Amino acid sequence: MRKIFKKWKLYRNGTAVLVFLLFSLLILNSCEQDNQEPDPVVSAAEGNMKKMGDITLQKDVIVLNDQSLTNISSFNDHQIVFNETSSQTDSIHVGSIIMGTLLKGDDIGNILAKVTSISKADQHIYLQTESAKLEEFIYSGTISGTYDPTDTAPIMVDGKLMNYVPVQGLVSKNISKEIVKLEKSTAGKKRREIALERYSFDKTFQLPIQQAGPFVGQSNFNLKGGFTPKVNYEIKFSFGRIKNFEVNFMMDEISLKALAHINGKASYTSNITDYFNIPITPIVLGPTGLVLSPVVSAGPYLDIQTSGKADLKLLDISGKANMRVAKNPSIDIILKKESDLKVLNMDGTVSAEVGIEAKGAVALLFITTSIANSGIKGRLSARADLNVDLYPGREGSIDVIAKIQADMFYKFGINPFQYQGNFPLFAKEYPVYNNNFTF
16 A cells, blocks of 8 residues: 555656646747737738838839940830840849939930730830839828929920939939939929919008098008918828828018008908919929829918008018918918018007918829829918007007918828718917007
8 A cells, every 4th residue: 555655745846847848848838929029010012012211112013223224225105115224123023113313315204014924125124014013112101392483484395395313222422413414404493483482462451441531541451462372282192092182382581561551541452362373383293103292372461441541561571381281181371570660650459360272282193193182271470550649749559369260171092992071261469569659
């Protein structure tokens, strides 16, 4: 019996040791798995992607280098011909997406094509091609920038006059430098006249006076000003689709100067949104096939009420404003005084809002198909309220506030992945200055 008990004890101890060892191995294995870095989402797919600047391209995309571009003897929508082979051209296969920007003389040629067949003859490579789809070459990333009329000039792109913006990673440094030289050389030519530049106005409004009698003189209000329009854009992609499309309509170098000559009680409002239509040459975004097509119009705005005579230099201000159309839109305005109010004569009150009313839209095209739109109708202005006290002294006060308001809309993507939004009225205002004066 004692021998049996000893054997059972040894068996029990051995089993316990074995269970402990198995448990320890499980714990160690679990700890090793916990310490491993988690696999990134779609890591297997992204491992074959190509990162170019802020854009990740699909695995079959080939961005032609300077050597390959130099070897191109001809190309059109259906064929690309190389007069020599290279390590890059040898890597091209049926299904490859070919991208590149070729500069010949004063013209830019964009290449974006899908290879359907390949043949060789007399050391030449002949690629038969068809149009590439957006999702076939862009996987994810962002294309963004600011179109500034002082930095760019329209040039010939694929036989049409366009503004050209090289996209980082998709246009070589050498080609980018040559494009800058080409823009500078064309800046002084006639074609520069249709580029986006500063727009100015000098408008005199005749005010109807609410007063009877044969001795009432003419009343008028002169508004002089201008601004430089700019367009900032950001296009985000995810899984080959547009994830977000933001456009910021900017007004830089704003100036507003107002002179009033009033001979009685008046109430008058005028807004001339189409006072001038601003022609903007379409903006080509590298060899992506993406084109921004902006349309902007603007004009002076006046809303005035007076209770008596006034002869004064009312406002002289400058500043900037922006209206960002996006899923989370925003508006902002900054104004500052350039010179003080000057009163020659005044015997009542004057309340006047002066500014610029504008409307604009930007369409995003892929080749010729619209894939996104955004737009605004807004106003930026300064409102001045003057009050005077003629007794016992000739003194008064002026309050000036900056105002901005806008209606906005956006729409991007293709069903079932389409997004759209409308924002009926955004408004913001803040005080610019308050001064007392004597006259």
